[in-house]
Amino acid sequence: MSVSTRRLRHIEEMKETILDAAGTLFYKNGYEETTLRKIATLIDYNPATIYNYYKNKEDIFFALQERAFQSFYEEFDFYRTTKMKGKKSLRKMGKAYIRYGIDHKEDYELMFIMREPMNRAKAIDPKWKIGAKNYELLKLVLAQCIEEKSVRITDVNVGAFMIWSAVHGMVSLYIMDRMKMINDTKHDKLLELAFQQFDELLNRI
Amino acid sequence: MSVSTRRLRHIEEMKETILDAAGTLFYKNGYEETTLRKIATLIDYNPATIYNYYKNKEDIFFALQERAFQSFYEEFDFYRTTKMKGKKSLRKMGKAYIRYGIDHKEDYELMFIMREPMNRAKAIDPKWKIGAKNYELLKLVLAQCIEEKSVRITDVNVGAFMIWSAVHGMVSLYIMDRMKMINDTKHDKLLELAFQQFDELLNRI
DNA sequence: CAAAAATCTAAACAATGTTTATTATATAAA
């Protein structure tokens, strides 16, 4: 192994070590509580060392976001090859989306809610492509539904955004604790029924 | 005027002065950029003085959130007395909700998205009642729609949450810059069409 | 083995939210 490739590998390993530690702390204590000093302590390095591998804190969370998108992508890759009918596929996708958001709420927050690691993202953003890829998948499944005439939608683009909005709305109100505003306390059940209701709404009689 | 009431009024005035300054900075530069020192400088006081009127920074944003809910409430009070048909009322409400979110995105973020001023809110929360009040209004209008049979929904509670989710989803994806993930760049138009699509979906027949 | 490059660290910096001790100001009592 040449020295320069070993060096590159070392850098990759370090970046990953740092990212793992950052993730551990983030999933346990949230963004604000995850300080560079705590990350450094966890991996037995000096805080300054981290700056040899990441430009700054935001950059770390940018990488964490990327990782989240990756895992998110893998979750839905299944629907790319399924032989299910479009409508059934769409329903399952929606359910899976909500489940994923609830079970990985920090990741979900990172990907679809937080302002934090977004500032840099205004520039060229290779990673939104993963998000875009999943969005294309939704459009694909929806297009199949339209073709099947199993759905009350005519425009794929408009329909896809509407569907995304609906499920994103449910997930985000849930995980950001805004369902408090609703008197009914059985939030999980309400969420499930609301999705069912929405799904039925899509049905063509 | 008794001395104690004057004192109380002075406290109220100070709280308001601080809140105004905090709001000005927040609407201009966002949460992180709004520091206690900047607030203090803006109103020509020492940072420590602020602590005589608010427990901490979160408390200030809690108050700002309360103010946002108040203005939000006033926006929708109209629908409480309108003689419009339920369906039309519902449609206008939805449009107004989206418009409000876009035109007051910092307020919207404060009320329905941000984690920040929420920690304290875990305790007794007199202010969620304002949010709850607006939610009840949605339920009222929706109930009228159900009675009119102008809508494909049977359960008010489930339907209300579904509708809220849909519009919240649209607004929040828009203002949190997540529509980037969509290749189509005409976001405003897409938003409008998606709402229309959703509205039509609600229609009976 | 010495020179050079790479890696890591200790220390410091500027800025933050917050607390403490002290001063100035307004009110009350004498």
Add this chain to the structure above:
DNA sequence: TTTATATAATAAACATTGTTTAGATTTTTG
């Protein structure tokens, strides 16, 4: 009016934060 007493505002400090700098340590190269 003058003195005592709450009240209000401040200056200074504290603990933490993200980040930078200059130097030491280790690793690679000739």
